[in-house]
Amino acid sequence: MRRLYEPMAYGPDPIAGSFWPTTVDAVPVHAPVNGALEAEIAIIGAGFTGLNAALALAEAGRDVVVLEAEQPGWGASGRNGGFCCLGGAKAGPATLLKRYGEADTQAYYNAEHAAVDHVASILDHHGIDADTHSQGETLLAFRPKDIAVLEGLAEEMRRFQRVESELLPRDALPERGFASPEFHGALTTPIGFALNPMKYALGLARAVQAAGGRIFGHSAVTKIGRDNGRHVLTTAGGQLRAKSLIAATNGYSSDDLPGWMAGRYLPVQSNVLVTRPLTDEELAAQGWTSHQMCYDTRHLLHYFRLMPDKRMLFGLRGAMKTTPRAHDQTRAIARADFDRIFPEWQHVETPHFWSGLLALSRNLVPFAGPIGGMENAWTAMCYHGNGVAMGSYAGRLLAAQITGEGPATPALLRSDPGRFELGRWRRAVLLFAYTFYGLQDRG
Ligand SMILES: Cc1cc2nc3c(=O)[nH]c(=O)nc-3n(C[C@H](O)[C@H](O)[C@H](O)COP(=O)(O)OP(=O)(O)OC[C@H]3O[C@@H](n4cnc5c(N)ncnc54)[C@H](O)[C@@H]3O)c2cc1C
Numbered sequence: 001m002r003r004l005y006e007p008m009a010y011g012p013d014p015i016a017g018s019f020w021p022t023t024v025d026a027v028p029v030h031a032p033v034n035g036a037l038e039a040e041i042a043i044i045g046a047g048f049t050g051l052n053a054a055l056a057l058a059e060a061g062r063d064v065v066v067l068e069a070e071q072p073g074w075g076a077s078g079r080n081g082g083f084c085c086l087g088g089a090k091a092g093p094a095t096l097l098k099r100y101g102e103a104d105t106q107a108y109y110n111a112e113h114a115a116v117d118h119v120a121s122i123l124d125h126h127g128i129d130a131d132t133h134s135q136g137e138t139l140l141a142f143r144p145k146d147i148a149v150l151e152g153l154a155e156e157m158r159r160f161q162r163v164e165s166e167l168l169p170r171d172a173l174p175e176r177g178f179a180s181p182e183f184h185g186a187l188t189t190p191i192g193f194a195l196n197p198m199k200y201a202l203g204l205a206r207a208v209q210a211a212g213g214r215i216f217g218h219s220a221v222t223k224i225g226r227d228n229g230r231h232v233l234t235t236a237g238g239q240l241r242a243k244s245l246i247a248a249t250n251g252y253s254s255d256d257l258p259g260w261m262a263g264r265y266l267p268v269q270s271n272v273l274v275t276r277p278l279t280d281e282e283l284a285a286q287g288w289t290s291h292q293m294c295y296d297t298r299h300l301l302h303y304f305r306l307m308p309d310k311r312m313l314f315g316l317r318g319a320m321k322t323t324p325r326a327h328d329q330t331r332a333i334a335r336a337d338f339d340r341i342f343p344e345w346q347h348v349e350t351p352h353f354w355s356g357l358l359a360l361s362r363n364l365v366p367f368a369g370p371i372g373g374m375e376n377a378w379t380a381m382c383y384h385g386n387g388v389a390m391g392s393y394a395g396r397l398l399a400a401q402i403t404g405e406g407p408a409t410p411a412l413l414r415s416d417p418g419r420f421e422l423g424r425w426r427r428a429v430l431l432f433a434y435t436f437y438g439l440q441d442r443g
Contacts, residue, residue, distance in 0.1 A: 001254035009322035019352040020198035030217030039065035042242035047077035050248030051204040052395030058211035069220035073201030085192035087386030091364035107410040109160035115393030128203030136190040146297040150187035179287025251357030263419030274352035286344035299437035361417035368394040369414035
């Protein structure tokens with residue numbers, strides 16, 4: 001496997017401190033592939049993308065097998081911040097309109113909304129209790145001039161989502177439970193909710209099995225071959241032959257599985273800190289009592305939410321490398337940012353810190369479509385840090401592309417993302433991006 005990051009990124013250490021495993025009872029262990037297997041459709045990767053594709057395919061009566069290198073939800077899907085919200089493209093509406101025109105851009109924004117609805121209906125339909133909370137999401141201006149950013153987003157929401165967002169000036173923030181010296185205004189958009197990502201991922205895996213899909217754990221695919229019109233996937237324990245293939249590996253992809261992936265995704269690290277439960281007195285002292293999921297107007301944004309058990313989850317992008325040293329440095333940066341934003345909680349312990357990889361694309365738009373140059377092969381990836389909803393829906397869209405039934409994929413999601421420059425050294429792009437955006441984010 002030709003992967004971009006240090007070996008630590010693909011091992012257990014980045015999630016040793018994750019909060020999510022402490023919230024679930026015994027996690028079922030899926031046995032590895034042992035011997036020769038046949039299926040109609042093979043899926044590599046049991047995250048939100050792969051599991052949603054598997055669920056829709058199994059429910060449509062298709063014979064589907066999921067091969068996961070670790071266990072379901074091991075990747076970004078079982079370790080993210082749980083913001084189920086609009087988003088997916090990093091390119092803004094002006095770029096999308098110029099590149100793809102009005103109709104395709106609107107179809108894409110409709111898909112962002114459909115993605116949130118899709119997750120809500122999966123939770124509901126399959127009885128998955130994922131500790132949901134938050135009425136939409138709230139964007140906070142970290143400097144006075146960013147009120148203009150909030151106004152711009154309100155206009156976008158009006159135009160593309162046909163909803164009215166609520167703009168709050170600085171002096172209204174404390175009474176709404178958003179008191180922090182850092183913020184100068186807020187915009188709440190009434191779409192989306194927060195969830196416990198591990199409960200969602202495990203619930204999805206259960207639903208796949210209940211619908212007749214098979215899931216194998218500890219079954220990393222090391223080779224994709226072709227024999228007699230079938231894809232042949234090799235794992236340490238055996239081989240799976242299947243007519244159709246979905247690669248659902250996103251930030252954990254390899255440049256050679258399949259070769260078309262090379263240069264078409266850029267893994268980026270995101271990091272999360274979680275406090276112990278805060279007391280009511282501590283919440284009152286800070287004046288932060290809202291359970292809204294929030295993010296700020298920085299390019300290198302912070303995302304945070306007071307969870308139902310009164311722990312604060314606090315996330316941030318960044319770190320060029322996944323090494324023990326970088327892990328400790330990023331933890332220290334996260335803690336310093338947390339202390340600045342919530343100064344009354346400087347004494348509050350943050351026992352949980354972890355990180356994982358998401359993916360960006362060269363054209364800054366997610367992809368959900370056929371893999372070029374391969375017959376009967378698809379992939380979906382690059383949700384730009386918004387894969388809870390968009391990754392789930394992209395999996396659903398791939399299933400529809402295979403069966404010919406279900407939601408149509410917007411043209412924009414099927415356009416080839418293109419390759420990053422610098423090949424396997426493309427991570428260097430992040431150094432420029434972090435420096436450039438870091439400068440822009442200065443107060
Ligand atoms: C710390 C963090 C916080 C985030 N917060 C949010 C958030 O709040 N809201 C949001 O919308 N998005 C968030 N994201 C992004 C979101 O989690 C991802 O976009 C989404 O989970 C991607 O799902 P996926 O199924 O495509 O990929 P993943 O969940 O990463 O799954 C890919 C799977 O493929 C497996 N795999 C890889 N190679 C092989 C192989 N060769 N053989 C077998 N299996 C293989 C991996 O083991 C992995 O389990 C966050 C990401 C991170 C890392």
